[in-house]
């Protein structure tokens with residue numbers, strides 16, 4: 415069975431805690447595809463590897479299918495598809511693939527996210543074709559068999575297809591969810607307490623406000639103590655709703671609302687003309703004239719001089735390493 419390989423990480427750039435991300439091995443440039451080739455991802459290898467330790471896995475190789483091998487495809491019911499070789503030589507390959515999936519999932523508890531190869535009957539995240547007896551695909555698409563098992567074991571873990579990460583907005587959302595998931599696991603889940611939960615929630619207050627106002631308010635009420643819930647259950651429920659909230663993308667209006675809230679912290683310390691200038695910059699962002707990074711950088715400049723620890727520690731201002739901003743913050 416294939417051992418996970420770790421792609422070199424540039425520790426001179428990455429000052430954050432080491433974050434481990436699962437990666438389809440073909441995206442890492444390993445020759446594991448059916449044709450003996452790979453689909454190397456420049457985004458993963460040249461950029462994201464500076465921030466993540468990639469753990470690479472190929473479910474089909476782990477299951478003992480050789481390389482090269484006949485192509486495989488999903489067949490039958492899109493809700494419970496079978497796996498077979500496309501040339502019709504091998505039927506009912508699900509049980510063999512399951513051995514590879516189990517072997518991989520025994521090694522993935524330390525992961526904070528997963529990046530997958532699209533369209534694969536094993537690794538595809540969505541839109542995977544399911545062929546019918548007439549030779550045509552079913553109108554409904556599905557998820558690859560490995561990805562189904564991965565998402566079942568780790569329902570809150572951020573999982574994305576590599577192709578979708580070339581969209582700045584999707585990459586931004588994936589990165590902030592990976593860091594949020596990692597931060598929660600390290601800061602709260604390790605040894606939960608009410609104090610840790612409230613501190614964590616406090617640091618994510620404005621990020622939650624930008625992404626999902628309804629769940630932002632719900633989570634605040636949840637931690638207010640009005641409902642008597644055992645700590646373990648409360649922690650798990652909070653984690654589920656927290657990740658759900660961040661899964662919804664923030665739009666310009668919600669970012670504008672959040673930026674204006676944060677500006678309120680400078681009311682007593684920054685003169686009115688300077689605050690008025692910041693307001694104008696925020697509204698230019700709202701109109702789509704400038705990127706989000708402009709009002710955020712301006713606010714950070716003033717907050718570093720005049721803001722409290724509380725507001726400067728808001729993760730909204732730094733949801734993930736700042737050096738990733740040129741890639742992702744033109745939202």
Ligand code: SF4
Pocket residue numbers: 438439440441446447448471472473474475531534536537
């Ligand atoms: S898509 Fe998945 S199963 Fe297919 S070659 Fe890549 S890692 Fe292996």
